Amino acid sequence: MKNKPSINLNEPSFYILLALFREPMSGYELTRTIYDLTKGRLKVKTGTMYPTLKRLSEHQLIELIEDQSQERNKKIYQLTDEGKQLLQTEVDLLNEKIEEVKSIMNKTEGGR
Numbered sequence: 001m002k003n004k005p006s007i008n009l010n011e012p013s014f015y016i017l018l019a020l021f022r023e024p025m026s027g028y029e030l031t032r033t034i035y036d037l038t039k040g041r042l043k044v045k046t047g048t049m050y051p052t053l054k055r056l057s058e059h060q061l062i063e064l065i066e067d068q069s070q071e072r073n074k075k076i077y078q079l080t081d082e083g084k085q086l087l088q089t090e091v092d093l094l095n096e097k098i099e100e101v102k103s104i105m106n107k108t109e110g111g112r
Contacts, residue, residue, distance in 0.1 A: 031043075
């Protein structure tokens with residue numbers, strides 16, 4: 001991702017990439033999938049979903065693919081290789097943060 005503007009991977013963006021890791025989806029399908037993945041904690045509304053999809057697409061993290069099985073013009077998105085790399089980087093960073101938190105919390109509990 002060299003020579004590209006950096007992207008702030010906020011929570012909706014992260015979950016869009018995560019959902020698309022499974023399979024290509026429409027914006028509506030992403031909304032439902034993210035809601036299910038987060039057990040109802042995160043509901044990405046239309047006003048957030050479509051601008052986020054546009055931004056992720058502009059950064060070439062996702063791409064629009066044609067869906068010829070639908071009778072109407074439904075936009076389907078899929079994860080790009082760059083999107084997969086960024087998602088893996090984010091997951092690795094989250095794992096590091098979890099280990100740091102565990103280390104601090106274990107030291108704190110042991111010191112009481």
